[in-house]
Amino acid sequence: MIKVDGLTKKFDGFTALSQISCTIPHGCIYGMVGSNGAGKSTFLRLVTGIYRPDSGKVEIDGEPVYENPAKKAEIAYVPDELFFLNGASMDRMAKLYESIYPAFNRNRYGYLTETFGLNPKKPISNFSKGMKRQAAIILALSAHPKYLFFDETFDGLDPVMRNLVKSLICEDVLERQATAIITSHSLRELEDTCDQLALLHQGGLVLESDIQNLKTSLFKVQVAFHETFNEKLFAGIELLHYSKRGSVANLIVRGQQEETVAQIAALHPVLLDVLPLTLEEVFTYEMEALGYFFDPSGYGFVEEKEVRA
CATH class of the missing domain: 3.40.50.300 (P-loop containing nucleotide triphosphate hydrolases)
Structure with missing residues (x-):
């Protein structure tokens, strides 16, 4: 050891x-x-x-x-x-x-x-x-x-x-x-x-x-509702990333998958899909949560402010 x-x-x-x-x-x-x-x-x-x-x-x-x-x-x-x-x-x-x-x-x-x-x-x-x-x-x-x-x-x-x-x-x-x-x-x-x-x-x-825990503790959720909504709807869920295009939102969530899906399902969405993340995606969002951006193309880690400059 x-x-x-x-x-x-x-x-x-x-x-x-x-x-x-x-x-x-x-x-x-x-x-x-x-x-x-x-x-x-x-x-x-x-x-x-x-x-x-x-x-x-x-x-x-x-x-x-x-x-x-x-x-x-x-x-x-x-x-x-x-x-x-x-x-x-x-x-x-x-x-x-x-x-x-x-x-x-x-x-x-x-x-x-x-x-x-x-x-x-x-x-x-x-x-x-x-x-x-x-x-x-x-x-x-x-x-x-x-x-x-x-x-x-x-x-x-x-x-x-x-x-x-x-x-x-x-x-x-x-x-x-x-x-x-x-x-x-x-x-x-x-x-x-x-x-x-x-x-x-x-x-x-x-x-x-x-590896297994790393890949299962983070997951992506695609969700949509009939009515207008924003990130505040998912209070109580640990979001590492939130984005919305049209009526569909993409959530990167850390936590227990079954509990999270049940919590979102209780909101009666018209679309609810859970998608696995690749290891690169897991590290991308973990680093973003820490204020850094991981570039999967091979340039490594850079500070978020450098990416936005």
Whole structure:
């Protein structure tokens, strides 16, 4: 289990992370999303023991990670900016990993290299961007660690390779009860993979929930009445968003769906439809409720006043 309590990290006066607290259980795929500079990479470098926290603590299985070689031998980390030894092939990197990770599995390394279709004797410097990420993922998975950390996991991978990587991560979690943390800018990539999802913004943990609760606690309602109405009609219902076009209103509601539908039905609408939200829509409205706007096109989070300018 990973336990993070009050984690804070600053760089030259800039607060990259502020008072982050969370608990990540064994056998979980924990997704983390956020804009550039939100603190995702800093979080991973603290959890893996690369950085020392300025305050707060990180413990894995009850032990601190920083300056703890035994615990680090149970962790495989694929950073956003990949690093390989100069001129090294995958085989040479595999020998290095084998010397670090006691559980490194040569058979799995051979199987994964063949599955991905990479030449293990070819210099990695000659690989494409996507192939380099594949090589890093192969080495991490071959180490058979208890903890797998991936920063921008799917960057540079084509759709076929993305699906392959997802299936391999899920396989490790299900069969070995490994724990994985995955960061990404793409909610679509995490929606069908992760058990829990966290949203970082400006160094803070804005939202954390398991996927199912996150998607069921918010829903869209389309409603219409014969008579003229406005937002005040829905007093007592927690609305994150209200808009009206013609006689039909769209409501984004947080709460118990059955209770909310019964409450609106008691008003005798002529139209009442409940629609599910995608994960991107859930985060869009959660961020709007906090005064920020999430741009699903990939530009990340910006302050609402900037959007309106």
